[in-house]
Amino acid sequence: MLPATPARHARDTRHLFHPDHLEDFLASMRLGLDHLADALTAQAGPATGVLPEQAAKVVADVDLDRPLGDTRAALAEMSRVWLDDAVWFHDPAYVAHLNCPVVVPALLAELFVSSVNSSLDTFDQSVGGTFVERHLIDWTAGRIGFGATADGVFTSGGTQSNLQALHLARDAALAAGHATADLRVLASADGHFSVQKAAKLLGLAPDAVVTVAVDDDHRMDPLALSRALAGVRDAGHVPMAVVATAGTTDFGAIDPLPAVAALAEAHGAWLHVDAAYGGGLLASARLRPRLAGIERADSVTVDYHKTWFQPVSSSALVVRDSRHLGHVTWHADYLNPKDAAHPNQVDKSLQTTRRFDALKLWLTLRVMGPDTIGGYVEDVVDLATAVGERLADHPELELAATPQLSTVVFRYRPAGLAEDTADLLAGRIRATLYERGAAMVAATKVGGRCWLKLTLLNPVATLDDVLAVTDAVAALGRELTAEAAA
Ligand SMILES: *Cc1c(COP(=O)(O)O)cnc(C)c1O
Numbered sequence: 001m002l003p004a005t006p007a008r009h010a011r012d013t014r015h016l017f018h019p020d021h022l023e024d025f026l027a028s029m030r031l032g033l034d035h036l037a038d039a040l041t042a043q044a045g046p047a048t049g050v051l052p053e054q055a056a057k058v059v060a061d062v063d064l065d066r067p068l069g070d071t072r073a074a075l076a077e078m079s080r081v082w083l084d085d086a087v088w089f090h091d092p093a094y095v096a097h098l099n100c101p102v103v104v105p106a107l108l109a110e111l112f113v114s115s116v117n118s119s120l121d122t123f124d125q126s127v128g129g130t131f132v133e134r135h136l137i138d139w140t141a142g143r144i145g146f147g148a149t150a151d152g153v154f155t156s157g158g159t160q161s162n163l164q165a166l167h168l169a170r171d172a173a174l175a176a177g178h179a180t181a182d183l184r185v186l187a188s189a190d191g192h193f194s195v196q197k198a199a200k201l202l203g204l205a206p207d208a209v210v211t212v213a214v215d216d217d218h219r220m221d222p223l224a225l226s227r228a229l230a231g232v233r234d235a236g237h238v239p240m241a242v243v244a245t246a247g248t249t250d251f252g253a254i255d256p257l258p259a260v261a262a263l264a265e266a267h268g269a270w271l272h273v274d275a276a277y278g279g280g281l282l283a284s285a286r287l288r289p290r291l292a293g294i295e296r297a298d299s300v301t302v303d304y305h306k307t308w309f310q311p312v313s314s315s316a317l318v319v320r321d322s323r324h325l326g327h328v329t330w331h332a333d334y335l336n337p338k339d340a341a342h343p344n345q346v347d348k349s350l351q352t353t354r355r356f357d358a359l360k361l362w363l364t365l366r367v368m369g370p371d372t373i374g375g376y377v378e379d380v381v382d383l384a385t386a387v388g389e390r391l392a393d394h395p396e397l398e399l400a401a402t403p404q405l406s407t408v409v410f411r412y413r414p415a416g417l418a419e420d421t422a423d424l425l426a427g428r429i430r431a432t433l434y435e436r437g438a439a440m441v442a443a444t445k446v447g448g449r450c451w452l453k454l455t456l457l458n459p460v461a462t463l464d465d466v467l468a469v470t471d472a473v474a475a476l477g478r479e480l481t482a483e484a485a486a
Helices: 019-042 052-060 071-081 104-116 128-144 158-175 194-201 222-234 257-266 278-283 322-328 358-367 370-392 419-435 463-485
Strands: 151-155 183-188 209-212 238-245 270-275 299-303 315-319 397-399 407-412 440-446 449-455
Touching: 019 071, 052 071, 104 358, 128 151, 128 278, 128 315, 128 358, 151 158, 151 322, 158 183, 158 194, 158 238, 158 270, 158 299, 158 315, 158 322, 183 194, 183 222, 194 209, 209 222, 222 238, 222 257, 238 257, 257 270, 270 278, 278 299, 278 370, 315 322, 358 370, 370 397, 370 407, 370 463, 397 463, 407 419, 407 463, 419 440, 419 449, 419 463, 449 463
Parallel strands: 183 209, 183 238, 238 270, 270 299
Antiparallel strands: 151 315, 299 315, 397 407, 407 449, 440 449
């Protein structure tokens, strides 16, 4: 006889997602939607300018052991600790980092991603999800120009995609009999820091990343790459990988992919194209030619959470030859045994439990289609071009370079202003814009000097919106200069 069911503590299970609690679920979601709508209506400007000390204090004052027991009250508190002062990426005066306003079909998908909570490691935790992800990877691979042997996997972001790409490149080099200490990675001086970080995590030599000089347009100089490759060989080292960037973080520069691919091939080096930023060009018939040569890569990083207007996280690593993904495979009896009857994605991923982020891109493509996404990318690229034209002959603002994708690097420097002063002003202008809640711009260094940067990823923003920000920069430059003189 079976023992009697042990008595359970009487517990309130209304908070669990379950059909028995459908009304509670719907009530919570409606409350949340109304709260979000109120916040969107009240929102005025990209930020309120709250300082870290203030932001930290309201959070620290919350006692997590004393729940409020009420959704409405908890949402109100959430607003105080975060939402009231949140930075809104959809605001036209938010022009700082590579963050995008997100498309609504992707948000709708988020509801399903989190509620159903599928996990993409194995078929038995995701069923159709496994094939949705595969279909999107195949589709992206097709846009890259890879053939039928291509494969890939969704990742948490460009950093993870780049890490995995270099991991595959390293293991391919090790499989060819090379020693870890001899491996070198060649990347442009303007490449993303995640390349350096990946080299470190992969246990490569401290000086494993060889930076290659860029030309006046901040694109990798093929002659410099050729010399660097020869230098690596002369030192008795092995060029494990060449990392080309399709859309550098600061200047949106696209390295000359055909020339870089030819050199990588000639030296037997793995070619990784970091298209975290420029990947959105794959959706635009007009801009796609700028990525010519990307199909010669061994691996490509695409961040859908940048130029595909997806919520974080959404990125992919796509490889030309699926067999290379085997370098991250490990068989566990309890999950993905060697003789597993069903397909899985965990064999290709650095992660195990993994969000069904692919569904967001899926619903986006099914509702809106790729041409709409491509059109948005064209809009922001055109916007940057127009802003660049206005700044090119501005009496007080100086443009660092003609915009190539959707960034504009510039500074306040009227004729006669010393460069040291311009350096100081750049940081103060940026901080003041934030503190006043007027605009959010980014900062970077060019040739050791401080510059401001606009990253334009909002297809709704107009030229006037962005010129209002650059006007505010010029006005603040005058104001702060006058203050310093007084
Ligand atoms: C943003 C970016 C990355 C890093 O991507 P995350 O999604 O932030 O991890 C890598 N490379 C380039 C060129 C980028 O712009």
